[in-house]
Amino acid sequence: MATCSLTGARRILLHRWVRQLGDSVQGPQLMDLPGNWQKAKEFFTKPALSYGQYKQQCVSLRIFAFSGICGGCVLSLAMFPPKSSYWITWSPLYWLSYAKQCFTGAAPPLFLEKQHGAQVAALLRPETQAPAPSDTDVSTVAVAPAPAATTTATSAASASPCSVASSASATVLAAPAKPRVVFVLGGPGAGKGTQCAKICDAYPQWQHISAGDCLRAERQDPNSKDGELINSYIKDGKIVPVQITVRLLHKAMQKGQKEGKTDFLIDGFPRNWDNVNGWEEVIGDSAEVMGVLFFEASLAEMEKRLLGRSVTSGRVDDNLESIRKRFATYEKETKPILEKYQKEHKVFKIDAMQSVDFVWAHTQTKLREVVPCQQV
Ligand SMILES: Nc1ncnc2c1ncn2[C@@H]1O[C@H](COP(=O)(O)OP(=O)(O)O)[C@@H](O)[C@H]1O
Ligand SMILES: Nc1ccn([C@H]2C[C@H](O)[C@@H](COP(=O)(O)OP(=O)(O)O)O2)c(=O)n1
Structure with a gap:
């Protein structure tokens, strides 16, 4: 063998x-x-x-x-980067910016620093939500708290990562006491409105409230006493006095709540210290400000986009002269506001120089960080 x-x-x-x-x-x-x-x-x-x-x-x-x-x-x-938020978060190109953020202190905390309530009401069917408040004078009533109800979870709730109990018939405490707010900032033309619209299309509990849109709508109202003043401020690229703006925002939030919205993207606000103080005085603790989504783009890119938008927007301020004035206001008045929120670790920066789809993928990732219990 x-x-x-x-x-x-x-x-x-x-x-x-x-x-x-x-x-x-x-x-x-x-x-x-x-x-x-x-x-x-x-x-x-x-x-x-x-x-x-x-x-x-x-x-x-x-x-x-x-x-x-x-x-x-x-x-x-x-x-041709994959249109995946995970790729955007972990791709080599972003390592550098993450490393930088670790030193500048702008990086979001790795672990949750406080408890976040479950938005169970938003996850359940509309009939489980409490009736919304009536439209009341801004000076007397702040934004109505969302319902804090004890309710029986449906399978929809148990499927969500936010649900407190996983059993289909478990009793769940609906925690959110206040409407949640995310401020959306960035230079004129950075793409704030474009991305807010995408968020609202994808997640029905969100409502997009653009301060600029509210002011423009008010300006069109023949009965408004502020129309002329708003017009002249917008044309000059200046920030309208906050008493006017915050009243309109407040009204829009109340309307949204009536329609069952629990989360609000407040776009283009707060743009200066006057805005910050006005929000504190009128809305204050009645809404929870979760953070600031900041869309960052160069002035040259924003100018190019605004001139592109001017072809169809019909806006009195989408012309080169007004655009330059708006840029100056942004640099002088809005950037210090960003620094304030940055110190509070509330700024979630998004590179807005990329294509709409790329920015959208990144926006979703950041939104999950701002509001960790997102159904995304
Ligand atoms: N990522 C992007 N790349 C190229 N163009 C964009 C992008 N995001 C938005 N735009 C375009 O730029 C213009 C300004 O966008 P918009 O969302 O209205 O900006 P903002 O609300 O910040 O003023 C619009 O015409 C929009 O279609
Ligand atoms: N908080 C705010 C937001 C906008 N405005 C005014 C002044 C801004 O130039 C115009 C347009 O703002 P909007 O956010 O719609 O547009 P841009 O982001 O500048 O493209 O509205 C204001 O006075 N106060």
């Missing part, structure tokens, strides 16, 4: 030797790239005469094929 297998092994060795099937190849070293390139080319141009030559050509070709495929994959990822 032993003799038999020895003979077999000998035969194989002999066979290899005859056909030159040894593992060693004679040719350029692995790192000799010009030599290997020459051999790789010969694979296509000069047919091998022996197996040894053929193997060398394959070995040389393999080096370039491997680098080519890997390089191609990396290039394609860079040129």
Whole structure:
């Protein structure tokens, strides 16, 4: 038996030797790239005469094929990044900005610093939500708290990561006591409105309230006593006095609550200290400000976008003169407000220079950080 297998092994060795099937190849070293390139080319141009030559050509070709495929994959990822929020969060391009944020203190905390209530009411069917408050004078009543109800969870609630209990019939405490607010800031034309619209399309509990839209609507109202004043401020790129703006925002939030909205994107607000103080005085503790989504883009890009928008927007301030004035106001008055929220670790920065879809993927990731119990 032993003799038999020895003979077999000998035969194989002999066979290899005859056909030159040894593992060693004679040719350029692995790192000799010009030599290997020459051999790789010969694979296509000069047919091998022996197996040894053929193997060398394959070995040389393999080096370039491997680098080519890997390089191609990396290039394609860079040129056509996946539309995934995870890719955006963890892609190599963002490592640098994350590293920087760790030192500048703008990075969001890794772990939750406070308890976040479950938005169970928003997850359940509309009939489980309490009746909304009536439209009341801004000076006397703040934004009505959302219902704090004890309710029986449906399967929809149990499917959500926010639900307190996972059983379909479990009793769940609806925690949110106040409407939640996310301020949306960024320069004129950064794409705030575009992304807010996408959030509201995707998540029905959110309502988009644009301070600029509210002011423009008020200006159109023939019965408004503030119309002329608003018009002149907007044309000059100045910030309208907060008493007017916050009243309109408050009214819009109350209307949204009546329609069952629990989360509000307040777009283009607060734009200066006057806005900050006015919000505190009128809304104050009756709404919970979760954070600020900040869309960052260069002035040149924003100018280009605004001029593009001016073709169809019909806005009195979408012209070069007003745009420049708005930029000046943004730099002088709004940036200090961002710094205030940055110190409170409430700013969630989004690179708005990319395409709409790319920004959207990043916006969703950031929204999850601002409002961790998002159904996203
Ligand atoms: N990521 C983007 N890339 C290119 N154009 C964009 C992007 N986001 C928005 N836009 C366009 O730029 C213009 C301004 O966007 P908008 O959302 O109205 O800005 P904002 O609300 O910040 O003033 C619009 O015409 C919009 O279609
Ligand atoms: N909080 C606010 C928001 C907007 N305004 C006024 C002044 C702004 O130039 C205009 C337009 O604001 P809007 O947010 O609609 O537009 P841009 O972001 O500047 O493109 O409205 C204001 O006075 N106070």
